[in-house]
Amino acid sequence: MRPLLERLAAGETIVGDGAWGTMLMARGLRPGVPPETLNLSSPEAIEEVAALYLDAGADFITTNTFGGSPLRLRAYGLEDRLEPINRAAVEAVRRAVGGRAYxxxxIGPCGHVLKPYGDGDPDEIAGGYARQLEILADAGAxxxxVETMTDLTEARLAVEAARRAAPDLPVMATMTFDRTRRGFFTVMGVTIAQAAEGLAAAxxxxxxxxxxxxxxxxVEIARELRACSERPLAIQANAGLPESRGGAVVYPETPDVLASWVPALLAAGVRVIGGCCGTTPDHVRALRAAVAAAPPAR
Ligand SMILES: [Zn+2]
Structure with a gap:
């Protein structure tokens, strides 16, 4: 496969995969159990989900390692399983995609608020990310x-750890914003401009x-990002905001709704488009079709 950054530089739009949690729950993941344990107990479930997203047209498939940092695993008494859990995650996806997708x-948040507001020690967090990333890179990522970040300092620690531990791999970093009456902020108070600048600097x-x-x-977030960043932009949207219907959590946006906004995302300079919570292989298939139907980026 041609390197990802070359494809972006040549004007190609890259399509990501969708949600994993719901897909794994349908394959035996129980509430309260860390999803990463499935990498060891049910690697065939990981391969199956990866294959569904590959078949839907995803250019990259994410590994089931969002909570696979040492600090997150420690909360479940699984820190000594760091290497097998992360290695198995990469190997399962590699088997499923066979070189047809990245x-x-x-890499997700470590689950600790940084000092002085919490007990998170920056050196320990950075070191933990570096250990996780060395394993993931060595296994063939x-x-x-780096995703779903709300604290810019933590996000920067993760990006910098990736740069050190896996210097040959491209790094994409995305933060999660909430709409407020004063604009978009992460729950930790980071603005879109601060995120764009800080992540690129890291x-x-x-x-x-x-x-x-x-x-x-x-789409609004992407337009704001474009105004303050020269980097290729990535957007991985939820299928709307979760709603409770009859005791079940439902994400209301259909594949067609997501796909209908692809031209607006492309116009805003977004070059990596994928799904997050509530999205399915059908959402990815619709995104892929909308990207394919759009004229190439300028
Ligand atoms: Zn999500």
Whole structure:
């Protein structure tokens, strides 16, 4: 496969995969159990989900390692399983995609608020990300995705750890914003401009937003990002905001709704388009079709 950054530089739009949690729950993941344990107990479930997203047209498939950092695993008494859990995650996706899509190493928040507001020690967090990333890179990941970040300092620690531990891999970093009456902020108070600048300064090749919003708000976020960043932009939207219907959580935006906003995302300079919570292979298929139907980026 041609390197991801070359394809972006040549004007290609890259399509990501969709949600994993709901897909894994349908394959035996129980509430309260860390999803990453499935990498060892049910690698065939991981392969199956990866294959569904590959078949839907995703250019990259994320690994089931969002909570696979040492600090997150420690909360479940699984820190000593760091290496097998992360290695198995990459290997399962690699088997499923067989070189037809990039294997994207997912890195999520460590679950601790940084000092002085919480007990998170920056050196420990950075060191933990570096250990996780060394394993993911060694197992054969093609890119790193630092995602669903709300604290810019933590996001920067993760991006910098990726740059050190996996210097050959492109890094995409996305934060999660909420709409407020004063504009978009992460729950930790980070603005879109601060995120764009800080993530790029830390070494991210691609910056953007994932989770927290449906597709329409993501178009607004993308326009704001474009106004303050020269980097290729990534948007991975939820299928709308979750609603409770008859005791079940439902994400209301259909594949067609998501796809209808693809031209607006492209016009805003978004070059990596994928799904987050509530999205399915059908959403990815619709995004892929809308990207294919759009004229190439200028
Ligand atoms: Zn999400």
């Amino acid at each position: 294997v994207a190493a997912s 093609d890119l790193v995705i 070494g991210a090749d691609i910056v953007g937003s994932n989770c927290g919003n449906g597709i329409e708000a993501m």
